Amino acid sequence: MSAEEADSTDDADGEAVGVEESAEPVDAAGSADSDDMPADSDDTPAAANAGTRHTLDGDAILRLRGLDAGYGDLQILSDVDLDVADGEYVTIVGPNGAGKSTVMKTVFGLTTYMDGTVEFEGESIHGLAPEQIIREGIGFVPQNDNVFPGLSVRENLEMGAYILDSVPEDQIEEIYDRFPILRERAGQKAGTLSGGQRQMVAMGRALMLDPDLLLLDEPSAGLAPDLVADMFDRIDRINDSGTAVLMVEQNAKEALRRCDRGYVLVNGENRYTDRGEVLLGDEDVRKDFLGG
Numbered sequence: 001m002s003a004e005e006a007d008s009t010d011d012a013d014g015e016a017v018g019v020e021e022s023a024e025p026v027d028a029a030g031s032a033d034s035d036d037m038p039a040d041s042d043d044t045p046a047a048a049n050a051g052t053r054h055t056l057d058g059d060a061i062l063r064l065r066g067l068d069a070g071y072g073d074l075q076i077l078s079d080v081d082l083d084v085a086d087g088e089y090v091t092i093v094g095p096n097g098a099g100k101s102t103v104m105k106t107v108f109g110l111t112t113y114m115d116g117t118v119e120f121e122g123e124s125i126h127g128l129a130p131e132q133i134i135r136e137g138i139g140f141v142p143q144n145d146n147v148f149p150g151l152s153v154r155e156n157l158e159m160g161a162y163i164l165d166s167v168p169e170d171q172i173e174e175i176y177d178r179f180p181i182l183r184e185r186a187g188q189k190a191g192t193l194s195g196g197q198r199q200m201v202a203m204g205r206a207l208m209l210d211p212d213l214l215l216l217d218e219p220s221a222g223l224a225p226d227l228v229a230d231m232f233d234r235i236d237r238i239n240d241s242g243t244a245v246l247m248v249e250q251n252a253k254e255a256l257r258r259c260d261r262g263y264v265l266v267n268g269e270n271r272y273t274d275r276g277e278v279l280l281g282d283e284d285v286r287k288d289f290l291g292g
């Protein structure tokens with residue numbers, strides 16, 4: 001069994017976790033900055049926090065509140081709250097069909113908005129077209145069809161900056177420094193690259209405008225197990241250089257191990273929120289969503 005299969009949340013039914021809302025806010029559910037944590041927060045079980053707080057105390061660059069969204073008349077997300085702080089690494093995990101990708105697509109203006117707020121850097125971005133959202137400083141790497149297969153690697157990167165008047169050569173160089181194989185393959189059609197290399201092209205394209213927030217939908221999907229760790233390392237480095245990351249991952253254990261905070265989404269609703277390591281250590285979360 002591959003690491004991905006082992007971590008799959010396919011069989012989680014989302015019904016087994018019966019954690020009720022607590023009246024008391026729990027501080028540990030919030031901040032990306034460990035200095036802000038209560039001294040004993042390492043020991044706070046996620047279950048004690050579940051259903052209480054899905055938001056940060058401080059400023060968030062991405063702030064979703066009471067979000068309802070879906071496709072046409074079909075509502076998928078119900079009352080979703082989610083924050084990403086400046087420079088934070090946040091991951092969303094949960095069973096298939098929980099609505100994880102729908103959260104990302106909604107941030108990027110690709111679903112039917114129904115209710116709630118979507119704010120980025122203090123301004124509402126609800127109703128903006130994807131091109132405007134890119135200008136605001138959000139990059140998005142969708143799970144599928146995320147490169148132009150008939151264009152070269154370099155042309156794909158240039159497409160990431162199509163809203164500019166001229167190609168930002170310095171940024172292309174930065175992307176090549178980050179992903180050296182792309183410099184070597186600059187003239188090769190993206191459709192002929194390996195899965196891992198295509199994922200680098202897709203990330204590189206999304207980084208061309210140096211976004212403040214990068215949305216990554218299942219970046220390890222389809223990668224051979226030995227390439228998965230490398231992809232996660234690259235994401236760590238992108239985040240280390242100051243870009244906030246919001247990532248959806250089926251490889252839930254690894255994602256939670258790497259991130260600052262995690263959200264468990266079930267049936268389009270928030271279920272758990274806490275620091276990744278706290279969610280990983282929680283028996284109910286492990287049993288119901290992480291394959292034990």
Ligand SMILES: Nc1ncnc2c1ncn2[C@@H]1O[C@H](COP(=O)(O)OP(=O)(O)OP(=O)(O)O)[C@@H](O)[C@H]1O
Pocket residue numbers: 071074076094095096097098099100101102103248250
């Ligand atoms: N374009 C669409 N039109 C209609 N329904 C859709 C569309 N895209 C997704 N859905 C439905 O929305 C629900 C949530 O899908 P979503 O892809 O957000 O889930 P997910 O948690 O990311 O799941 P997975 O892990 O399987 O990718 C599913 O029932 C799915 O069938």
